[in-house]
Amino acid sequence: METLPSVKDLSVKQKTVLLRTNYDVSLKNGEVTSGTRIDESLATINYLFGQQAKIILLSHLGRPEGKVNPGLSLKPVVNYLGQLLKKEVPLFSTINEIDKNQPMVMLENLRFWSGEENNDLNFTKSLANLGDFFINDAFACSHRQHASIVGLPQFLPSALGLDFLKEVEVLSGVRENPRRPVTLILGGAKEDKLEVMEKLLDWANAILIGGKLSQLINRSSPTKVIMACLNPDGKDITLESVEKFKKIIVQSGTIVWAGPMGYYEDEKWSMGTREIAKAIIGSGA
Structure with a gap:
């Protein structure tokens, strides 16, 4: 490097x-x-x-x-x-x-x-x-x-x-020599993460999209791109989406996560982010 x-x-x-x-x-x-x-x-x-x-x-x-x-x-x-x-x-x-x-x-x-x-x-x-x-x-x-x-x-x-420099070192190591399969998890509301997704599409084995970002992506995206559904209030992902994501997370060798699954600052809408975090910790990736 x-x-x-x-x-x-x-x-x-x-x-x-x-x-x-x-x-x-x-x-x-x-x-x-x-x-x-x-x-x-x-x-x-x-x-x-x-x-x-x-x-x-x-x-x-x-x-x-x-x-x-x-x-x-x-x-x-x-x-x-x-x-x-x-x-x-x-x-x-x-x-x-x-x-x-x-x-x-x-x-x-x-x-x-x-x-x-x-x-x-x-x-x-x-x-x-x-x-x-x-x-x-x-x-x-x-x-x-x-x-x-x-x-x-x-x-x-x-x-x-x-x-x-620490961020660069960690991400360079992950990018160059990841444990497969690689799962990229993107959340939040910032549209510039979509550019990240495009650049890492070939590198990642699965891309999980939550938060408001999931509403900005074309549903005809490649099959490796899996989008969460939001609750009616639009402030957290559904329990069904959490379970779908968990099944992929548990099989992952490397996980890169950027952005929350919902408006996690409020306890009422923190379930998705909290459960995904627990799944990542328990995955051993």
């Missing part, structure tokens, strides 16, 4: 680093309900702290479409992160307000600015002016042509974060 540039390859000691993370997490009543993505960013954050670097965190949350939406503020994220690190993480609502003398700060939801998704040159430059280096630790976002993903590397020395 080609050697990718790592944060450890850069001379970040006592420098200011723009760290692009993926803190697009689930919220309920103004609190983070699943902090796994935040937890996984700590490897890079702690490395940078060890280098006495100052960190400016960049992330998006949801789809505010270039407008300020208080319900999609990153405030719950900095609260969660502050508890993990046992230190306050200031959140700034404008680029000009950012205090670069703080050990670590976060800029508000990048998608509050239309320039993020438009990859606007002026917006990118205003971000780049904040730091000396750029680190991308947002593996799941890196297919997007957004300012904080593809724009910043044009202006700052750049590399990948430790969690990003």
Whole structure:
């Protein structure tokens, strides 16, 4: 595998680093309900702290479409992160307000600015002016042509974060030498997963589709593509679909799962996601 540039390859000691993370997490009543993505960013954050670097965190949350939406503020994220690190993480609502003398700060939801998704040159430059280096630790976002993903590397020395590199290593191993049969499970509502399905169609032995994604796929898809049915409310897959998926999961040698089966944040609609997770754990894959 080609050697990718790592944060450890850069001379970040006592420098200011723009760290692009993926803190697009689930919220309920103004609190983070699943902090796994935040937890996984700590490897890079702690490395940078060890280098006495100052960190400016960049992330998006949801789809505010270039407008300020208080319900999609990153405030719950900095609260969660502050508890993990046992230190306050200031959140700034404008680029000009950012205090670069703080050990670590976060800029508000990048998608509050239309320039993020438009990859606007002026917006990118205003971000780049904040730091000396750029680190991308947002593996799941890196297919997007957004300012904080593809724009910043044009202006700052750049590399990948430790969690990003870990994801690449794991997926490369799975892709190159999987235990057969391979089952790919896709869920959620993001249509870009359909592109993933197309690219992995020949590689996977079975592709299981749940969540709202199952409503977006042509029912005449190849036989290896198996779509769940949703409950009448459309917020979870049916028990019959769970049982159908389980029969395939239990026979799998390798399982790659991306996206929930329903609106799992609410207990009423968590059955499908929970049962599929239990089946995967019990499969031995």
